[in-house]
Amino acid sequence: xxRPLSEEKRDALLKAASDLVARLxxxxxxxxxxxxxxVSEGTLxxxxxxxxxxxxxxxxEIEARFALTMLAPYPLDASAKDRLFIVxxxxxxxxxDRSTSRKALRQLKVSDRVTxxxxxxxxxxxxxxxxxxxxxxxxxxxxxxVAFYIDTILFDLADITINAIAAKPxxxxxxxxxxxxxxxxxxxx
Amino acid sequence: xxRPLSEEKRDALLKAASDLVARLxxxxxxxxxxxxxxVSEGTLxxxxxxxxxxxxxxxxEIEARFALTMLAPYPLDASAKDRLFIVxxxxxxxxxDRSTSRKALRQLKVSDRVTxxxxxxxxxxxxxxxxxxxxxxxxxxxxxxVAFYIDTILFDLADITINAIAAKPxxxxxxxxxxxxxxxxxxxx
Amino acid sequence: xxRPLSEEKRDALLKAASDLVARLxxxxxxxxxxxxxxVSEGTLxxxxxxxxxxxxxxxxEIEARFALTMLAPYPLDASAKDRLFIVxxxxxxxxxDRSTSRKALRQLKVSDRVTxxxxxxxxxxxxxxxxxxxxxxxxxxxxxxVAFYIDTILFDLADITINAIAAKPxxxxxxxxxxxxxxxxxxxx
Amino acid sequence: xxRPLSEEKRDALLKAASDLVARLxxxxxxxxxxxxxxVSEGTLxxxxxxxxxxxxxxxxEIEARFALTMLAPYPLDASAKDRLFIVxxxxxxxxxDRSTSRKALRQLKVSDRVTxxxxxxxxxxxxxxxxxxxxxxxxxxxxxxVAFYIDTILFDLADITINAIAAKPxxxxxxxxxxxxxxxxxxxx
DNA sequence: AATGAATGAGCGTTCATTCAT
DNA sequence: GATGAATGAACGCTCATTCAT
Numbered sequence: 001x002x003r004p005l006s007e008e009k010r011d012a013l014l015k016a017a018s019d020l021v022a023r024l025x026x027x028x029x030x031x032x033x034x035x036x037x038x039v040s041e042g043t044l045x046x047x048x049x050x051x052x053x054x055x056x057x058x059x060x061e062i063e064a065r066f067a068l069t070m071l072a073p074y075p076l077d078a079s080a081k082d083r084l085f086i087v088x089x090x091x092x093x094x095x096x097d098r099s100t101s102r103k104a105l106r107q108l109k110v111s112d113r114v115t116x117x118x119x120x121x122x123x124x125x126x127x128x129x130x131x132x133x134x135x136x137x138x139x140x141x142x143x144x145x146v147a148f149y150i151d152t153i154l155f156d157l158a159d160i161t162i163n164a165i166a167a168k169p170x171x172x173x174x175x176x177x178x179x180x181x182x183x184x185x186x187x188x189x
Numbered sequence: 190x191x192r193p194l195s196e197e198k199r200d201a202l203l204k205a206a207s208d209l210v211a212r213l214x215x216x217x218x219x220x221x222x223x224x225x226x227x228v229s230e231g232t233l234x235x236x237x238x239x240x241x242x243x244x245x246x247x248x249x250e251i252e253a254r255f256a257l258t259m260l261a262p263y264p265l266d267a268s269a270k271d272r273l274f275i276v277x278x279x280x281x282x283x284x285x286d287r288s289t290s291r292k293a294l295r296q297l298k299v300s301d302r303v304t305x306x307x308x309x310x311x312x313x314x315x316x317x318x319x320x321x322x323x324x325x326x327x328x329x330x331x332x333x334x335v336a337f338y339i340d341t342i343l344f345d346l347a348d349i350t351i352n353a354i355a356a357k358p359x360x361x362x363x364x365x366x367x368x369x370x371x372x373x374x375x376x377x378x
Numbered sequence: 379x380x381r382p383l384s385e386e387k388r389d390a391l392l393k394a395a396s397d398l399v400a401r402l403x404x405x406x407x408x409x410x411x412x413x414x415x416x417v418s419e420g421t422l423x424x425x426x427x428x429x430x431x432x433x434x435x436x437x438x439e440i441e442a443r444f445a446l447t448m449l450a451p452y453p454l455d456a457s458a459k460d461r462l463f464i465v466x467x468x469x470x471x472x473x474x475d476r477s478t479s480r481k482a483l484r485q486l487k488v489s490d491r492v493t494x495x496x497x498x499x500x501x502x503x504x505x506x507x508x509x510x511x512x513x514x515x516x517x518x519x520x521x522x523x524v525a526f527y528i529d530t531i532l533f534d535l536a537d538i539t540i541n542a543i544a545a546k547p548x549x550x551x552x553x554x555x556x557x558x559x560x561x562x563x564x565x566x567x
Numbered sequence: 568x569x570r571p572l573s574e575e576k577r578d579a580l581l582k583a584a585s586d587l588v589a590r591l592x593x594x595x596x597x598x599x600x601x602x603x604x605x606v607s608e609g610t611l612x613x614x615x616x617x618x619x620x621x622x623x624x625x626x627x628e629i630e631a632r633f634a635l636t637m638l639a640p641y642p643l644d645a646s647a648k649d650r651l652f653i654v655x656x657x658x659x660x661x662x663x664d665r666s667t668s669r670k671a672l673r674q675l676k677v678s679d680r681v682t683x684x685x686x687x688x689x690x691x692x693x694x695x696x697x698x699x700x701x702x703x704x705x706x707x708x709x710x711x712x713v714a715f716y717i718d719t720i721l722f723d724l725a726d727i728t729i730n731a732i733a734a735k736p737x738x739x740x741x742x743x744x745x746x747x748x749x750x751x752x753x754x755x756x
Numbered sequence: 757a758a759t760g761a762a763t764g765a766g767c768g769t770t771c772a773t774t775c776a777t
Numbered sequence: 778g779a780t781g782a783a784t785g786a787a788c789g790c791t792c793a794t795t796c797a798t
Contacts, residue, residue, distance in 0.1 A: 003778045025300060027216050030772060040569070040780045042774080051772060110295055111214060148367050152353040157346070164341045178337055186375025191418070191759035192797050198761095219789060229763045231791080236761095240789060383757080403678060405594050408793060418759045420795085429793060484677050489592060526745050530731040535724070542719045556715055564753025569780035570776055576782095597768060607784045609770080614782095618768060 010047050012037040017058050022103035026055060026111045056118045059108045062101045067125035069094045074132060081184060084136040087129065088158065088180045095162035096172075102162065141187045149187045157183055199236050201226040206247050211292035215244055215300045245307045248297045251290045256314035258283045263321060270373060273325040276318065277347065277369045284351035285361075291351065330376045338376045346372055388425050390415040395436050400481035404433060404489045434496045437486045440479045445503035447472045452510060459562060462514040465507065466536065466558045473540035474550075480540065519565045527565045535561055577614050579604040584625050589670035593622055593678045623685045626675045629668045634692035636661045641699060648751060651703040654696065655725065655747045662729035663739075669729065708754045716754045724750055 016036035020028035030051050034044040048054035070090055074083050095102045108114050130150050137146050161179030165172050205225035209217035219240050223233040237243035259279055263272050284291045297303050319339050326335050350368035354361050394414035398406035408429050412422040426432035448468055452461050473480045486492050508528050515524050539557030543550050583603035587595035597618050601611040615621035637657055641650050662669045675681050697717050704713050728746030732739050 005778080009779095023301075025216075026214070029770075031770090041772090041782095042569075042780055043778080045773065046778065106299055110299055112212065145367050148353065148364065149371075152349055153346075153371065156349045157342075160341060160345045164337065175337065178334055182338075182342065182375035183371075184375075185377060186371035186373075188374060191420075192761045194761070218787075220787080230789090231763055231765095232761075234790065238790095387758095401679075403594075404592070407791075409791085419761095419793090420759055421757080423794065424757065488673050488677055490590070523745055526731065526742065527749070530727060531724075531749065534727045535720075538719060538723045542715065553715065556712055560716075560720065560753035562753075563755060564749035564751075566752060570782045572782070596766075598766080608768090609784055609786095610782075612769065616769095 005047065009037070009039055009043065013039065013044055013047055013054070014058055014061055017054055018062065018100055018104045021055070021058065021107050022100045025107045026113055030054070052113050055108060055111065055113050056115060058104065059114045059118050060122060062098075062105050062108075063122035064125055065101070066094055066098075067122075067129065070126065070129035080136040080138075080140060084133065084184065085180055087133055087136070088183065089176065091155070091158035092162055092165070092176050092179070095158065096165060099166065102159075106159075137187060140184075140189065142189045145187070149183075153187075154183065194236065198226070198228055198232065202228065202233055202236055202243070203247055203250055206243055207251065207289055207293045210244070210247065210296050211289045214296045215302055219243075241302050244297060244300070244302050245304060247293065248303045248307050249311060251287075251294050251297075252311035253314055254290070255283055255287075256311075256318065259315065259318040269325040269327075269329060273322065273373065274369055276322055276325070277372065278365065280344070280347035281351055281354070281365050281368070284347065285354060288355065291348075295348075326376060329373075329378065331378045334376070338372075342376075343372065383425060387415070387417055387421065391417065391422055391425055391432070392436055392439055395432055396440065396478055396482045399433070399436065399485050400478045403485050404491055408432070430491050433486060433489070433491050434493060436482065437492045437496050438500060440476075440483050440486075441500035442503055443479070444472055444476075445500075445507065448504065448507035458514040458516070458518060462511065462562065463558055465511055465514070466561065467554065469533070469536035470540055470543070470554050470557070473536065474543060477544065480537075515565060518562075518567065520567045523565070527561075531565075532561065572614065576604070576606055576610065580606065580611055580614055580621070581625055581628055584621055585629065585667055585671045588622070588625065588674050589667045592674045593680055597621070619680050622675060622678070622680050623682060625671065626681045626685050627689055629665075629672050629675075630689035631692055632668070633661055633665075634689075634696065637693065637696035647703040647705075647707060651700065651751065652747055654700055654703070655750065656743065658722070658725035659729055659732070659743050659746070662725065663732060666733065669726075673726075704754060707751075707756065709756045712754070716750075720754075721750065 013033065016033045017028070020033050020036060024032075030044050031041050033054070034041045037044070044054070048057060070087070072090070074086060076083075078086070133150050133154065134146060137149060141149060157179060161175060164179070165175045168175065202222065205222045206217070209222055209225060213221075219233050220230050222243075223230045226233070233243070237246060259276070261279070263275060265272075267275070322339050322343065323335060326338060330338060346368060350364060353368070354364045357364065391411065394411045395406070398411050398414060402410075408422050409419050411432070412419045415422070422432070426435060448465070450468070452464060454461075456464070511528050511532060512524060515527060519527060535557060539553060542557070543553045546553065580600065583600045584595070587600055587603060591599075597611050598608050600621075601608045604611070611621070615624060637654070639657070641653055643650075645653070700717050700721065701713060704716060708716060724746060728742060731746070732742045735742065
């Protein structure tokens, strides 16, 4: 191995892919992505053997960063509701701060180029966050519905809420609160 | 005179487009769509001047059929909650019955090839359904949040619920109920 | 034969073809030509079996009208030079009056879709005009060069002159005269 | 680094384009041109971003080579007429030697795909030749007509003459002389 | 005769990927 | 490892022509 793969270039490629997939969908061409990353068309393929691979890596990378955000320590002494509100707020903030990532993710989620395996791997990344939420809901919700609330509702409801905020940025805090209230009340036993 | 445009072919094209867009995304090629519809590649373009046009018509067509489903008469003497449950059930049933349409819609919604105008036109189609829901929530929810519940939450929450059912078809009724309960409780004042 | 072919439609098609070929070259589509003529795409083919046929008829038609213009009677008592100047002026005037026809002709002349046979047929149409010019040059030019002057030079030099006038319409008369002088002096023995 | 653009391939593409445009007009397909050049269809577009670009480059290239031919040194001590005859002969010889280029040029000149800018750029290439001719005509022609003779007549008259020779190759020298005589006598004051 | 929908080959161009440099 | 020229299949779309109406 003459030269090691450059982490810098890999990141630039993923960043460029994120931007372009967000804007153009998964049809964004590898040539454009390479150009936006400041590397040559061929180089893209030394970092990612195929475009599908790039897309899957991108998906995983974004989800991983997202999961990391959710992992920051939580005040253990706060009430379940307060702790859940912190989770909720982090979900919302991440989506608003990383709007490009979120848009890219939205495209990737509906694409059949992102494999089931990638999706499952990412699911696992949120285990800790999920456990946290589980604790919050333990005394609040009907036990048989907790899984549904967490796996199905929580993230997507946050997504919907982010969309609503994106449409009316001035009402940011009100919408965030309205979304949370809906979830909290809706999940009560 | 001449041969009239065939409603049948137009429908076949939209049906084929729906299938392929659901499976492959908006990148599905016009050639494949034409072939699946049993017409020649050129014929597609006598029915839809451009691919974008086809995609937009498809979007509108699906939404229109969906809106029609929602328009069926409601038992006016039932309670607000019961009537809302009927709305909710129709949303869910439609999504489950028309899973291809729903998947196509999901692709179309994230594509920038579907114009704002098309989206707005479709939004209008649901006015009646929205009014119906508004009445149901009138005495149940905080007035300032009703718009948020209807425009932002309701349809997307139904979508999430459908996804959940699609993943676990055996729990169909339980999940449908769980989704509704979440919405109803969540929207209480 | 249920209905006779309509002269009117044939003319409208040729007129439309002339316009469009002048503007777009022989690549102008039959659909556009039919539309511009106010008839349907199919009708074009009942008047002209193929596009090549239409193009050849158009070529012949324009040349024929042109030849007709040249056939108007000449004052037989005028001098050779004066009579030739009349010929020359008619060439120039025709080109300026019928600039669309001339542009179409220019495209047709360089196209291999206009057959040798069409070209030869048109050549024959100008026999009379050519004879006229021959008489004018009889005592003015070297006999062995007269054919060259008429068949090769005269029409093309007129064409060049028309181009020059088209570029500077204000100098119309001066350029017309300059072109004629060049021909007259140039063809002197 | 990478593989450098090959001058050879570019030339082969222009050569192939020249051949096919000469034969089929500007409608000659890029696929045929690429095949004739011995490269793949895609390769054409790494050398010329669009077909229009190829056509314009071809136009400029042919004109440039032509201009170069005209630039060869002239015997300054020869008479004006003799020097002009050299110019004339070079025009004729070029056209006869490069009959494919000439035919391609003829197609390109009537095509609206060759831009005004390309035409103007090429016009400039002949400045030197034009100056040369200007000197030859200085004491021979009416000053106010010199521009007309050079810009409008000379090249096109040569073109006509070449056509005549192409039709009767055996009379090559006689026709060349006849054309020159016409020009020389015709441009006398 | 007139219409225009139907056809499929062909168009100019883009694409993911390979490989000579 | 990095580059970008090379590739040919595929793309969205147009075309001359045919033929059901």
